Amino acid sequence: xxxxxxxxxxxxxxxxxxxxxxxxxxxxxxxxxxxxxxxxxxxxxxxxxxxxxxxxxxxxxxxxxxxxxxxxxxxxxxxxxxxxxxxxxxxxxxxxxxxxxxxxxxxxxxxxxxxxxxxxxxxxxxxxxxxxxxxxxxxxxxxxxxxxxxxxxxxxxxxxxxxxxxxxxxxxxxxxxxxxxxxxxxxxxxxxxxxxxxxxxxxxxxxxxxxxxxxxxxxxxxxxxxxxxxxxxxxxxxxxxxxxxxxxxxxxxxxxxxxxxxxxxxxxxxxxxxxxxxxxxxxxxxxxxxxxxxxxxxxxxxxxxxxxxxxxxxxxxxxxxxxxxxxxxxxxxxxxxxxxxxxxx
Numbered sequence: 004x005x006x007x008x009x010x011x012x013x014x015x016x017x018x019x020x021x022x023x024x025x026x027x028x029x030x031x032x033x034x035x036x037x038x039x040x041x042x043x044x045x046x047x048x049x050x051x052x053x054x055x056x057x058x059x060x061x062x063x064x065x066x067x068x069x070x071x072x073x074x075x076x077x078x079x080x081x082x083x084x085x086x087x088x089x090x091x092x093x094x095x096x097x098x099x100x101x102x103x104x105x106x107x108x109x110x111x112x113x114x115x116x117x118x119x120x121x122x123x124x125x126x127x128x129x130x131x132x133x134x135x136x137x138x139x140x141x142x143x144x145x146x147x148x149x150x151x152x153x154x155x156x157x158x159x160x161x162x163x164x165x166x167x168x169x170x171x172x173x174x175x176x177x178x179x180x181x182x183x184x185x186x187x188x189x190x191x192x193x194x195x196x197x198x199x200x201x202x203x204x205x206x207x208x209x210x211x212x213x214x215x216x217x218x219x220x221x222x223x224x225x226x227x228x229x230x231x232x233x234x235x236x237x238x239x240x241x242x243x244x245x246x247x248x249x250x251x252x253x254x255x256x257x258x259x260x261x262x263x264x265x266x267x268x269x270x271x272x273x274x275x276x277x278x279x280x281x282x283x284x285x286x287x288x289x290x291x292x293x294x295x296x297x298x299x300x301x302x303x304x305x306x307x308x309x310x311x312x313x314x315x316x317x318x319x320x321x322x323x324x325x326x327x328x329x330x331x332x333x334x335x336x337x338x339x340x341x342x343x344x345x346x347x348x
Contacts, residue, residue, distance in 0.1 A: 027342045029136060029290075031174070032085040033220035033275060035265075035333035036072055037320050038126075040094040041065065041101070057324055064328075066105065068320060069098075071330045073106035079300040079335055084111060087165065088131040089220045091158065091178035093117065099129050111135075118144040118161040118176070121154040128161050128176040128221070137165040145203055147196050155180075157192065160200060162207070169342050170216065170289030173207055175200060177221035190231055193224060197235040204250075216290055217280035218340075219250070222333065226273050227254045238278055249281045253297035253338060262301050262315075264334045269312025275299075277338045290340045300335045 042065050076088060093099060096117035103113055112135040120127040132139055143162040147155040158178040165172050177200060180192035200219065208215050225232050232238055238252040254276035256263055263271030277297050284292055306315040307329070318329030 027169075028339050029087070029342070030080045030083065030085040030337055030339045031087040031089070031218060031220065031277070032076070032079055032335055032337045033089040033091075033176070033222075033277060034072075034075065034335035035091050035178070035222045035275060035331060036093065037331040037333065038092055039068065039072070039090075039098050040126075041098050043097075058321075058326065064326060067328065069102050069106060071320075072102060073108060075300070075305070075330055075335060076108065078302065079337060080339075084108075084133070085337065086133040086136040087174060088113075089161075089174070089176040090129045090131070091176070091222050092126050093129045094124075094126055096129070099131070103131070114139065116142050116161065116163060118159040120159040121146055121156055122158050123156050127158050128178050130161055130163055130174065130176050132163070132165060137167055140164040140166050140171065143203075145199060147199050149195070155192065155195065157196065160196065160203070162203060164211075167342075171211070172283075172290060172340075173204075173211070173215055173217045175204070175217070175219040175221070177219065177223070179222065179224045181224055189224075193231045194235045197231055201236055214282040215280065216283040216286070217250075218283070218338070219276075219278040220336075220338075221276065222274050223276055224274050227252050227276060232276075236278070239281075250278050251281055251284050251294070252276060252278045253292070253294065254278070254336070255297060257299050257301065262299060262334065264299055264336060265332065266309070266312075266316045269309070269314075275333055275336045277336055279338075283340070288343075290342045292338060292340045296338045296340070298337050300337060305330055305334060 040060065042060055042062060077084065096115060099115040099117060103109055103115060112133055113131045114134050116130045118127045141164040145160045147157055149155050157180045161176040163174050165174060177196065179196050180189055182189055204217060223232060236250065238250045240252060254273055256273055263273040264275035265272045279292055283290060284294065305318055307318045309316040317332050317334055319327055319332035320329050321327060
Protein backbone atom coordinates (compact mmCIF):
# COMPACT_ATOMS: atom_id res chain seq x y z
CA UNK A 4 0.00 0.00 0.00
CA UNK A 5 1.37 3.42 -0.98
CA UNK A 6 0.29 6.33 1.21
CA UNK A 7 0.07 9.77 -0.42
CA UNK A 8 -0.79 12.92 1.57
CA UNK A 9 -4.23 14.30 0.67
CA UNK A 10 -2.83 17.72 -0.26
CA UNK A 11 -0.49 15.99 -2.69
CA UNK A 12 -3.40 14.23 -4.35
CA UNK A 13 -5.25 17.51 -4.82
CA UNK A 14 -2.23 19.15 -6.35
CA UNK A 15 -1.72 16.27 -8.74
CA UNK A 16 -5.28 16.48 -10.00
CA UNK A 17 -4.80 20.09 -11.07
CA UNK A 18 -3.32 21.16 -14.44
CA UNK A 19 0.46 20.99 -14.34
CA UNK A 20 1.63 22.30 -17.71
CA UNK A 21 2.81 25.89 -17.95
CA UNK A 22 1.64 27.83 -21.00
CA UNK A 23 1.50 31.61 -21.27
CA UNK A 24 0.37 33.43 -24.38
CA UNK A 25 2.25 32.10 -27.38
CA UNK A 26 5.22 30.76 -25.44
CA UNK A 27 5.40 27.37 -23.83
CA UNK A 28 7.83 25.91 -21.33
CA UNK A 29 8.70 22.26 -21.05
CA UNK A 30 10.94 20.76 -18.40
CA UNK A 31 13.30 17.81 -18.68
CA UNK A 32 14.72 16.05 -15.63
CA UNK A 33 17.46 13.51 -15.02
CA UNK A 34 17.83 11.42 -11.87
CA UNK A 35 20.16 8.62 -10.81
CA UNK A 36 17.70 6.74 -8.60
CA UNK A 37 20.24 4.48 -6.81
CA UNK A 38 19.53 0.80 -7.26
CA UNK A 39 15.89 0.67 -8.29
CA UNK A 40 15.43 -3.12 -8.20
CA UNK A 41 12.27 -5.14 -7.89
CA UNK A 42 12.00 -8.01 -5.38
CA UNK A 43 11.86 -10.82 -7.96
CA UNK A 44 14.79 -13.10 -8.73
CA UNK A 45 15.98 -13.23 -12.34
CA UNK A 46 18.87 -14.70 -14.32
CA UNK A 47 21.03 -11.61 -13.73
CA UNK A 48 23.13 -10.77 -10.68
CA UNK A 49 20.36 -9.30 -8.53
CA UNK A 50 20.61 -11.62 -5.51
CA UNK A 51 21.44 -8.81 -3.08
CA UNK A 52 18.06 -7.20 -3.84
CA UNK A 53 15.74 -10.02 -2.82
CA UNK A 54 13.61 -10.55 0.30
CA UNK A 55 15.91 -13.40 1.38
CA UNK A 56 19.12 -11.37 1.00
CA UNK A 57 20.95 -9.63 3.88
CA UNK A 58 19.44 -6.38 2.59
CA UNK A 59 15.93 -7.81 3.18
CA UNK A 60 14.70 -6.09 0.04
CA UNK A 61 10.99 -6.86 0.38
CA UNK A 62 7.73 -5.21 -0.62
CA UNK A 63 7.70 -2.58 2.13
CA UNK A 64 11.12 -1.21 1.22
CA UNK A 65 10.44 -1.49 -2.50
CA UNK A 66 7.19 0.50 -2.37
CA UNK A 67 8.75 3.01 0.01
CA UNK A 68 11.42 3.55 -2.64
CA UNK A 69 8.82 4.06 -5.36
CA UNK A 70 6.92 6.53 -3.20
CA UNK A 71 10.12 8.47 -2.48
CA UNK A 72 10.93 8.72 -6.17
CA UNK A 73 7.41 9.87 -6.87
CA UNK A 74 7.78 12.65 -4.31
CA UNK A 75 10.98 13.88 -5.96
CA UNK A 76 9.47 13.85 -9.45
CA UNK A 77 6.41 15.78 -8.30
CA UNK A 78 8.25 18.46 -6.33
CA UNK A 79 11.44 18.94 -8.37
CA UNK A 80 9.84 21.44 -10.73
CA UNK A 81 7.68 23.31 -8.26
CA UNK A 82 4.72 20.92 -8.48
CA UNK A 83 4.74 21.06 -12.28
CA UNK A 84 5.58 17.60 -13.52
CA UNK A 85 8.47 17.40 -15.98
CA UNK A 86 7.43 16.45 -19.48
CA UNK A 87 10.53 14.27 -19.98
CA UNK A 88 12.33 12.30 -17.23
CA UNK A 89 15.56 10.38 -17.71
CA UNK A 90 16.45 7.77 -15.08
CA UNK A 91 19.44 5.52 -14.43
CA UNK A 92 20.24 2.60 -12.12
CA UNK A 93 16.95 0.99 -13.12
CA UNK A 94 16.80 -2.82 -13.15
CA UNK A 95 14.11 -3.32 -15.79
CA UNK A 96 10.99 -1.84 -17.34
CA UNK A 97 8.81 -3.55 -14.71
CA UNK A 98 10.04 -1.23 -11.95
CA UNK A 99 9.25 1.80 -14.11
CA UNK A 100 5.80 0.39 -14.83
CA UNK A 101 5.31 -0.04 -11.07
CA UNK A 102 6.34 3.58 -10.49
CA UNK A 103 3.73 4.68 -13.02
CA UNK A 104 1.09 2.23 -11.78
CA UNK A 105 1.33 2.39 -7.99
CA UNK A 106 1.84 6.11 -7.45
CA UNK A 107 -0.29 9.01 -8.60
CA UNK A 108 1.87 9.30 -11.69
CA UNK A 109 -0.76 6.87 -12.97
CA UNK A 110 -3.02 9.89 -13.46
CA UNK A 111 -0.67 11.36 -16.05
CA UNK A 112 0.20 10.35 -19.57
CA UNK A 113 3.72 9.01 -19.19
CA UNK A 114 5.05 6.37 -21.56
CA UNK A 115 8.17 4.51 -20.41
CA UNK A 116 11.11 3.44 -22.56
CA UNK A 117 13.75 1.15 -21.05
CA UNK A 118 17.14 0.38 -22.59
CA UNK A 119 18.27 -3.21 -22.04
CA UNK A 120 22.00 -3.40 -21.40
CA UNK A 121 24.92 -5.79 -21.03
CA UNK A 122 25.54 -4.65 -17.46
CA UNK A 123 26.11 -7.71 -15.29
CA UNK A 124 23.38 -6.63 -12.86
CA UNK A 125 21.03 -5.73 -15.68
CA UNK A 126 20.63 -2.11 -14.62
CA UNK A 127 20.00 0.35 -17.41
CA UNK A 128 18.60 3.73 -18.30
CA UNK A 129 15.01 4.72 -18.90
CA UNK A 130 13.00 7.62 -20.26
CA UNK A 131 9.53 8.73 -19.22
CA UNK A 132 7.75 10.87 -21.80
CA UNK A 133 4.52 12.77 -21.21
CA UNK A 134 2.71 11.84 -24.40
CA UNK A 135 0.21 14.65 -23.95
CA UNK A 136 3.20 16.97 -24.58
CA UNK A 137 5.43 14.98 -26.94
CA UNK A 138 5.06 12.26 -29.54
CA UNK A 139 7.82 9.66 -29.60
CA UNK A 140 8.94 9.60 -33.24
CA UNK A 141 11.79 7.16 -32.85
CA UNK A 142 13.87 5.36 -30.23
CA UNK A 143 17.22 3.61 -30.51
CA UNK A 144 19.25 1.63 -27.98
CA UNK A 145 22.99 1.49 -28.64
CA UNK A 146 25.16 -1.03 -26.79
CA UNK A 147 28.76 0.15 -26.23
CA UNK A 148 31.35 -2.25 -27.61
CA UNK A 149 35.07 -2.68 -26.98
CA UNK A 150 37.91 -2.74 -29.49
CA UNK A 151 37.03 -6.32 -30.39
CA UNK A 152 33.43 -5.40 -31.14
CA UNK A 153 32.13 -7.21 -28.08
CA UNK A 154 29.49 -5.71 -25.79
CA UNK A 155 30.94 -3.85 -22.83
CA UNK A 156 29.76 -4.68 -19.31
CA UNK A 157 28.08 -1.30 -18.93
CA UNK A 158 24.84 0.47 -19.59
CA UNK A 159 23.40 0.98 -23.07
CA UNK A 160 22.74 4.48 -24.39
CA UNK A 161 19.15 5.46 -25.17
CA UNK A 162 18.31 7.84 -28.02
CA UNK A 163 14.74 9.11 -28.45
CA UNK A 164 13.45 11.67 -30.95
CA UNK A 165 10.47 13.62 -29.60
CA UNK A 166 8.14 16.04 -31.33
CA UNK A 167 5.16 18.26 -30.72
CA UNK A 168 3.28 20.43 -33.21
CA UNK A 169 6.08 23.02 -33.21
CA UNK A 170 9.52 21.42 -32.95
CA UNK A 171 11.55 18.21 -32.50
CA UNK A 172 14.24 17.30 -29.97
CA UNK A 173 16.59 14.31 -29.80
CA UNK A 174 17.05 13.22 -26.17
CA UNK A 175 19.95 11.00 -25.09
CA UNK A 176 20.03 9.20 -21.72
CA UNK A 177 23.32 7.72 -20.58
CA UNK A 178 25.08 6.30 -17.51
CA UNK A 179 28.83 6.03 -18.02
CA UNK A 180 31.05 3.35 -16.44
CA UNK A 181 31.85 3.91 -12.78
CA UNK A 182 35.16 4.93 -11.25
CA UNK A 183 35.41 1.67 -9.35
CA UNK A 184 39.02 0.55 -9.77
CA UNK A 185 40.42 4.07 -10.07
CA UNK A 186 39.81 7.10 -12.28
CA UNK A 187 42.81 6.57 -14.56
CA UNK A 188 42.10 2.86 -15.00
CA UNK A 189 38.44 3.41 -15.89
CA UNK A 190 38.68 6.60 -17.97
CA UNK A 191 39.18 4.60 -21.20
CA UNK A 192 35.81 2.92 -20.57
CA UNK A 193 34.05 6.26 -20.22
CA UNK A 194 35.92 7.57 -23.26
CA UNK A 195 34.58 4.63 -25.26
CA UNK A 196 30.99 5.54 -24.40
CA UNK A 197 31.61 9.27 -24.97
CA UNK A 198 33.02 8.51 -28.43
CA UNK A 199 30.02 6.32 -29.21
CA UNK A 200 27.61 9.13 -28.32
CA UNK A 201 29.57 11.63 -30.39
CA UNK A 202 29.47 9.32 -33.42
CA UNK A 203 25.75 8.61 -33.03
CA UNK A 204 24.95 12.31 -32.74
CA UNK A 205 26.85 12.97 -35.95
CA UNK A 206 24.67 10.35 -37.65
CA UNK A 207 21.61 12.05 -36.18
CA UNK A 208 22.68 15.39 -37.67
CA UNK A 209 23.35 13.78 -41.04
CA UNK A 210 19.87 12.28 -41.01
CA UNK A 211 17.85 15.18 -39.60
CA UNK A 212 19.95 18.22 -40.39
CA UNK A 213 22.88 20.05 -38.83
CA UNK A 214 20.53 22.15 -36.69
CA UNK A 215 18.86 19.16 -35.03
CA UNK A 216 18.16 20.09 -31.41
CA UNK A 217 19.77 17.68 -28.96
CA UNK A 218 19.73 17.18 -25.19
CA UNK A 219 22.14 14.72 -23.57
CA UNK A 220 21.37 13.88 -19.94
CA UNK A 221 23.09 11.41 -17.68
CA UNK A 222 25.39 10.37 -14.88
CA UNK A 223 28.77 10.67 -16.59
CA UNK A 224 30.85 9.65 -13.55
CA UNK A 225 33.01 12.59 -14.63
CA UNK A 226 32.98 16.30 -13.87
CA UNK A 227 32.14 18.80 -16.64
CA UNK A 228 35.78 19.86 -17.05
CA UNK A 229 37.21 16.32 -17.25
CA UNK A 230 38.91 15.66 -20.62
CA UNK A 231 36.65 12.70 -21.34
CA UNK A 232 33.74 15.18 -21.38
CA UNK A 233 35.38 18.21 -22.98
CA UNK A 234 37.69 16.50 -25.48
CA UNK A 235 36.16 13.11 -26.25
CA UNK A 236 32.48 14.03 -26.14
CA UNK A 237 33.40 17.49 -27.41
CA UNK A 238 31.62 19.96 -25.14
CA UNK A 239 31.99 23.68 -24.68
CA UNK A 240 31.27 25.49 -21.41
CA UNK A 241 27.86 26.97 -20.73
CA UNK A 242 29.10 30.56 -20.93
CA UNK A 243 29.81 30.21 -24.66
CA UNK A 244 27.42 32.27 -26.77
CA UNK A 245 26.69 29.40 -29.11
CA UNK A 246 24.59 29.21 -32.23
CA UNK A 247 26.14 26.20 -34.02
CA UNK A 248 25.86 22.43 -33.72
CA UNK A 249 28.60 21.96 -31.10
CA UNK A 250 27.65 20.57 -27.69
CA UNK A 251 27.26 23.06 -24.85
CA UNK A 252 27.50 21.78 -21.28
CA UNK A 253 24.97 23.65 -19.16
CA UNK A 254 25.98 21.87 -15.95
CA UNK A 255 27.44 23.97 -13.17
CA UNK A 256 27.80 23.86 -9.40
CA UNK A 257 25.15 25.77 -7.49
CA UNK A 258 26.95 28.92 -6.37
CA UNK A 259 24.56 29.64 -3.50
CA UNK A 260 24.79 26.21 -1.91
CA UNK A 261 28.09 24.81 -3.27
CA UNK A 262 26.34 21.52 -3.88
CA UNK A 263 27.18 19.24 -6.75
CA UNK A 264 25.03 16.18 -7.36
CA UNK A 265 27.11 13.47 -5.67
CA UNK A 266 29.29 13.56 -2.56
CA UNK A 267 32.15 11.15 -1.88
CA UNK A 268 34.35 11.41 1.20
CA UNK A 269 33.42 15.01 1.80
CA UNK A 270 33.87 16.24 -1.78
CA UNK A 271 31.00 17.18 -4.07
CA UNK A 272 31.17 16.15 -7.74
CA UNK A 273 28.96 17.19 -10.62
CA UNK A 274 28.47 13.83 -12.30
CA UNK A 275 24.84 14.41 -13.31
CA UNK A 276 24.91 16.67 -16.33
CA UNK A 277 22.73 18.11 -19.06
CA UNK A 278 24.42 18.95 -22.34
CA UNK A 279 22.67 20.53 -25.33
CA UNK A 280 23.40 21.26 -28.95
CA UNK A 281 24.38 24.81 -29.84
CA UNK A 282 21.32 24.91 -32.10
CA UNK A 283 19.16 24.85 -28.96
CA UNK A 284 20.97 27.67 -27.17
CA UNK A 285 19.26 31.01 -27.80
CA UNK A 286 17.47 29.60 -30.82
CA UNK A 287 15.25 32.05 -32.66
CA UNK A 288 12.78 29.40 -33.84
CA UNK A 289 11.03 26.61 -31.95
CA UNK A 290 12.58 25.42 -28.71
CA UNK A 291 15.32 27.46 -27.09
CA UNK A 292 17.31 27.37 -23.87
CA UNK A 293 19.48 29.90 -22.09
CA UNK A 294 22.91 29.15 -20.70
CA UNK A 295 21.41 29.41 -17.20
CA UNK A 296 18.75 26.79 -17.80
CA UNK A 297 20.37 23.98 -15.77
CA UNK A 298 19.58 23.56 -12.08
CA UNK A 299 20.17 21.07 -9.30
CA UNK A 300 17.17 20.15 -7.15
CA UNK A 301 18.43 20.09 -3.57
CA UNK A 302 15.44 20.66 -1.29
CA UNK A 303 16.17 20.04 2.39
CA UNK A 304 14.32 16.71 2.49
CA UNK A 305 16.87 15.28 0.01
CA UNK A 306 19.79 16.06 2.33
CA UNK A 307 21.05 14.91 5.71
CA UNK A 308 23.91 16.21 7.87
CA UNK A 309 27.30 14.83 6.90
CA UNK A 310 28.55 13.87 10.36
CA UNK A 311 31.92 12.67 9.08
CA UNK A 312 32.94 15.45 6.69
CA UNK A 313 30.62 18.29 7.80
CA UNK A 314 27.99 20.07 5.73
CA UNK A 315 25.28 17.99 4.10
CA UNK A 316 25.09 14.98 1.81
CA UNK A 317 22.30 13.29 -0.19
CA UNK A 318 19.80 11.29 1.87
CA UNK A 319 20.45 7.96 0.21
CA UNK A 320 18.52 4.71 0.18
CA UNK A 321 21.51 2.63 1.28
CA UNK A 322 24.67 3.18 3.30
CA UNK A 323 26.57 0.12 2.23
CA UNK A 324 24.26 -2.79 3.11
CA UNK A 325 22.30 -0.70 5.66
CA UNK A 326 18.90 0.61 4.59
CA UNK A 327 18.69 4.35 5.29
CA UNK A 328 15.23 4.72 3.73
CA UNK A 329 16.16 7.86 1.79
CA UNK A 330 15.88 8.88 -1.83
CA UNK A 331 19.17 8.45 -3.67
CA UNK A 332 22.90 9.04 -3.35
CA UNK A 333 22.57 11.54 -6.22
CA UNK A 334 20.57 14.75 -6.59
CA UNK A 335 18.36 15.25 -9.64
CA UNK A 336 19.01 17.91 -12.28
CA UNK A 337 16.59 19.76 -14.53
CA UNK A 338 16.49 22.05 -17.52
CA UNK A 339 13.60 24.03 -19.00
CA UNK A 340 13.22 24.78 -22.68
CA UNK A 341 11.02 27.56 -24.01
CA UNK A 342 9.15 27.41 -27.28
CA UNK A 343 7.98 30.54 -29.03
CA UNK A 344 4.85 29.78 -30.98
CA UNK A 345 4.35 31.38 -34.39
CA UNK A 346 2.27 34.56 -34.29
CA UNK A 347 -1.38 34.02 -35.13
CA UNK A 348 -3.09 36.71 -37.18
